Amino acid sequence: MNYLNDLMSPLLWHLPVNLTALAQTITDPDLMGQMQKSWNHFIQTGQVWALLIGLVIGYMIRNLTSYG
Numbered sequence: 001m002n003y004l005n006d007l008m009s010p011l012l013w014h015l016p017v018n019l020t021a022l023a024q025t026i027t028d029p030d031l032m033g034q035m036q037k038s039w040n041h042f043i044q045t046g047q048v049w050a051l052l053i054g055l056v057i058g059y060m061i062r063n064l065t066s067y068g
Contacts (some may be wrong), residue, residue: 028034042048
């Protein structure tokens with residue numbers, strides 16, 4: 001792991017400063033509101049049922065194809 005760190009550290013020091021500015025642009029700081037909006041959309045579109053049905057069918061297939 002030290003070899004990787006020794007290789008990467010000189011490369012990281014030569015990155016342009018503009019590259020770090022991209023990660024700091026925040027347009028909507030309301031993280032909990034975004035999570036609630038996403039969860040409500042997940043429920044309203046019925047994707048939660050697809051997830052549950054997929055989990056049940058996947059569990060059944062795993063049990064049918066496992067040996068022992």
